[in-house]
Amino acid sequence: MTPTVDPAILKALSLDKATTTISSHGGSGFVETFKISAMVDEEKKLFFVKTGGRKSDEMFTGEHASLNAIHSTVPLSLSQVLCSRYPEFRWIFSSRPIFLDLNPRDGNTGSGISLAKKLAKLHSTPVPIPEGYREPQFGFPVTTCCGETPQDNGFMRSWAEFFGERRLRSIVKKAELNNGANSELREAVEEGVVRTVVPRLLGDEHLKGAGIMGMFGGFGAVFWKEYHEDKPKDEPAEEWADRCLLYELYHHLNHYAMFGGGYKGGAMSIMRKLLKKYGKEA
Incomplete structure (x- = not known):
């Protein structure tokens, strides 16, 4: 019917x-x-x-x-x-x-080229200054959700501070609320990644990362070739993959917050890799 x-x-x-x-x-x-x-x-x-x-x-x-x-x-x-x-x-x-x-x-069904061009254009376009501010800010006027997780988008001047506070620290609190206290995870995020990796890898020009795009397979070489023709990798280009991995960390933590289970292991693996290269090993 x-x-x-x-x-x-x-x-x-x-x-x-x-x-x-x-x-x-x-x-x-x-x-x-x-x-x-x-x-x-x-x-x-x-x-x-x-x-x-x-x-x-x-x-x-x-x-x-x-x-x-x-x-x-x-x-x-x-x-x-x-x-x-x-x-x-x-x-x-x-x-x-x-x-x-x-x-x-x-x-x-398409080759993904059109999508790559559109994303490159989106990631290259400056955002407007929020109402009530005199300078560009990082954030959004309303709460948005990643999956079913509400995200605090309160404006902050620094992208590194925004990502560390509004994303990583915030999602660890949510993960512990849903799955119980976890000092290993919390210390790796707060004492390790937020204090050492985030300020080392993220400047205000580095907010256009791949995020979740590589977590479940991602896009192929054709997509990235087309994307980077219009939106070259931000400098230092050799750290681009690590910045993408840092953004992906948030989504592993969010999946752990929502579903528990093995997503914590994926998050810890990413943090150990980044901390070994940019800070103290977890």
């Missing part, structure tokens, strides 16, 4: 019920995602829908603000949120997402 489209969605997007269908499109443990296919002016249009309960309100508020902020800065890089905040907390995105092409051309 084909699921019906919520009347609120049909109304918000001015879609015809007779020519509109919805189907499941991935998901996670804390949200559901769907794809809407509709005929608009005799042309097929696709929309991405993300739904969640009231606990998702903070997450979706952050996504609404951040996606539209990126879209307004680099319009071609990411889809724009079309509507949000239904009573059921449904969120609707246009059919031009950066990470999933719902409208492949000529039947091809």
Whole structure:
């Protein structure tokens, strides 16, 4: 049986019920995602829908603000949120997402080159000075989530201080709250990485890292070739891989905070490697 489209969605997007269908499109443990296919002016249009309960309100508020902020800065890089905040907390995105092409051309799935170009453009574009400040800051006006983890984005002048305080120290507290006190992990992060590795590797020009992009396989050589043609590695270029590893550390810690288990081992392995090279070995 084909699921019906919520009347609120049909109304918000001015879609015809007779020519509109919805189907499941991935998901996670804390949200559901769907794809809407509709005929608009005799042309097929696709929309991405993300739904969640009231606990998702903070997450979706952050996504609404951040996606539209990126879209307004680099319009071609990411889809724009079309509507949000239904009573059921449904969120609707246009059919031009950066990470999933719902409208492949000529039947091809794409080589990743377009994505590389868009990310390079995004990572090369200066962000505006936040309201109420006279100088550029690191942060964001609202809370955003990484997975289901709320992130404190309070503005700070230094990128190294922001990453150390708002990301690494913050996620260790969350990990201990969810999994119990862990002095080994806390000391490695706070006394080791935050005090020695972060100020050594991160300057204010180094905020465009690969983050989670290498944690689950990442992209291939073609992607990185295209990316670095438009966005060369920040200097010192020989430390680029280590900066990426430092950013990846946050995501190992976040996965440990959310799921526990072996993610702690992955985090400790990264920290030992970085501390051996840039500080005291954990």
